[in-house]
Amino acid sequence: MAQILDGKKVAQEVRSLLKGRVARLADKGVVPGLSVTLVGEDAASKVYVASKDAAAKEVGMMASTHRLPADISEAELRAHLIAQNNDPSVHGILLQLPLPKHLPEDSLLNLIAADKDVDGFHPVSLGNVMLGRPGFxxxxxxxxxxxxxxxxxxxxxxxxxxxxxxxxxxxxxxxxxxxxxxxxxxxxxxxxxxxxxxxxxxxxxxxxxxxxxxxxxxxxxxxxxxxxxxxxxxxxxxxxxxxxxxxxxxxxxxxxxxxxxxxxxxxxxxxGPMTIAMLLANTVWSAELKAGIDSKHDPFQ
Ligand SMILES: NC(=O)c1ccc[n+]([C@@H]2O[C@H](COP(=O)([O-])OP(=O)(O)OC[C@H]3O[C@@H](n4cnc5c(N)ncnc54)[C@H](OP(=O)(O)O)[C@@H]3O)[C@@H](O)[C@H]2O)c1
CATH class of the missing domain: 3.40.50.720 (NAD(P)-binding Rossmann-like Domain)
Known part of the structure; x- marks a missing residue:
């Protein structure tokens, strides 16, 4: 009989360690901010976004979910993402996939500032992964x-x-x-x-x-x-x-x-639960970098 790899339990451990790091950031007057954008009404995406929002708040982060209509134009969505890039209270930006068919996923993901790419889908993040360098x-x-x-x-x-x-x-x-x-x-x-x-x-x-x-x-x-x-x-x-x-x-x-x-x-x-925990870990790390805290980007450091 196999041993169960209990992602729910390990994700909970990651989140409780992150709570301590969020508290350290609070001492410096920083609250990690996660901005999640959901376009349209995809049922599974709505569930994922709600879980991400709840998990972020549970560890003491500031989470804002932007629900945008399915028929939003590419130009409007680009303007929205650029506003998130420029908002200093936002340390991590997530664009929930899939997007409605008329929106080009690749170029919109590329628009997210590489230093806020907590989903790790930007070519810069993926390049760092390939090279074995620090990054989201x-x-x-x-x-x-x-x-x-x-x-x-x-x-x-x-x-x-x-x-x-x-x-x-x-x-x-x-x-x-x-x-x-x-x-x-x-x-x-x-x-x-x-x-x-x-x-x-x-x-x-x-x-x-x-x-x-x-x-x-x-x-x-x-x-x-x-x-x-x-x-x-x-x-x-x-x-x-x-x-x-x-x-x-x-x-x-x-x-x-x-x-x-x-x-x-x-x-x-x-x-599934690990995915959300790692999203939070990326966001806390992003806030730590901006606050000048040298963390190893290891959830069990
Ligand atoms: N737990 C989580 O948090 C989480 C996160 C992301 C995704 N998921 C789930 O993970 C699954 C995969 O997601 P994804 O986004 O990676 O899917 P995807 O983009 O659709 O990719 C599926 C991959 O499976 C390959 N494949 C399909 N049929 C196959 C077959 N008969 N034999 C061998 N390979 C086959 C495809 O090959 P080709 O490249 O040749 O088409 C493709 O590379 C989905 O069920 C998704 O819901 C879970």
């Missing part, structure tokens, strides 16, 4: 790394197979875990929809990370005995027997994988 780390990949490290799982010399090569999960995670560092040093393989015989790679892996967006795609026959399995996926699957009409599940078929794995993340309660 994309929250979900960083959350995966912290969760593994906190559980005492050494990645040194291990083969990590990541399924998914998105710019927000797979690619940055590969870059984080390949660095020569105590919480990395893995041999990393990145798979995607063009990979031939995917199971050949996942079965070889010491650590499998699923970031695919397909419900229960990784099944027991695709992982080896004793593998560590991290499920990044969040999928809504119709279930008429539930009041909501759907249930949440990951990209991993938990029932068949869990008996073979040594460690596994649940969905919900695994990577």
């Amino acid at each position: 780390k994309p929250c979900t990949p960083w959350g995966v790394q912290v969760l593994l490290h906190r559980a005492g799982i050494s990645l040194k010399g291990k083969h990590v197979v990541i399924v998914g090569r998105s710019n927000i999960v797979g690619k940055p995670l590969a870059n984080l875990l390949v660095q020569k560092a105590a919480d990395a040093d893995a041999t990393v393989t990145v798979c995607h929809s063009g990979t031939r015989d995917l199971a050949r790679f996942t079965r070889e892996a010491d650590v499998v990370v699923a970031a695919i967006g397909r419900a229960e795609f990784i099944t027991g026959d695709m992982v080896r005995e004793g593998a560590v399995v991290v499920d990044v996926g969040i999928n809504r699957v119709e279930d008429a027997s539930l009041p909501k009409g759907y249930r949440l599940c990951g990209d991993v078929h938990f029932a068949s994988v869990e008996p073979k794995a040594s460690f596994i993340t649940p969905v919900p309660g695994g990577v």
Whole structure:
């Protein structure tokens, strides 16, 4: 039976340590400010934004959520983001994705000031991740790394197979875990929809990370005995027997994988809470930099 990698618990630990850092900042008259922009009415995005807002306030940060109409023009949204860039009380800016189809995600993300890019999606942040230099780390990949490290799982010399090569999960995670560092040093393989015989790679892996967006795609026959399995996926699957009409599940078929794995993340309660905790960690670090506090940008420092 696998040990559960409890993201909810580790995220809570991160948040309580951040509270202390927020208090230190308060002594200097600084309150970390997080500005979240939500465009349109995407149901899942509304839930994520509400969770981010609540978590930021819980650690004593100032969180402001800007809800903008789905038909906002690109020029108006650009003006809004520039105003956030120029607001000294804002230390972190987050533009919730996905955006309505008429808005160009890439160029709008590029507009966010690199020194307020707490989501870690700006090319400057991603470049620093690739080079192993200090900078904002994309929250979900960083959350995966912290969760593994906190559980005492050494990645040194291990083969990590990541399924998914998105710019927000797979690619940055590969870059984080390949660095020569105590919480990395893995041999990393990145798979995607063009990979031939995917199971050949996942079965070889010491650590499998699923970031695919397909419900229960990784099944027991695709992982080896004793593998560590991290499920990044969040999928809504119709279930008429539930009041909501759907249930949440990951990209991993938990029932068949869990008996073979040594460690596994649940969905919900695994990577999801870590993502939000790391967003707060990036924002507190941003405020510390501006306040002249030398922090190592390590949530467990
Ligand atoms: N827990 C969190 O906080 C969090 C954060 C972000 C995302 N997520 C979830 O994580 C999942 C992935 O998100 P994402 O944004 O990375 O998704 P994405 O941008 O849609 O990328 C999915 C990746 O999976 C690959 N893929 C699709 N079908 C495949 C197949 N049959 N075999 C192998 N690879 C396949 C795709 O390959 P191609 O590149 O070839 O298309 C792509 O690289 C989603 O369920 C999302 O909701 C969770």
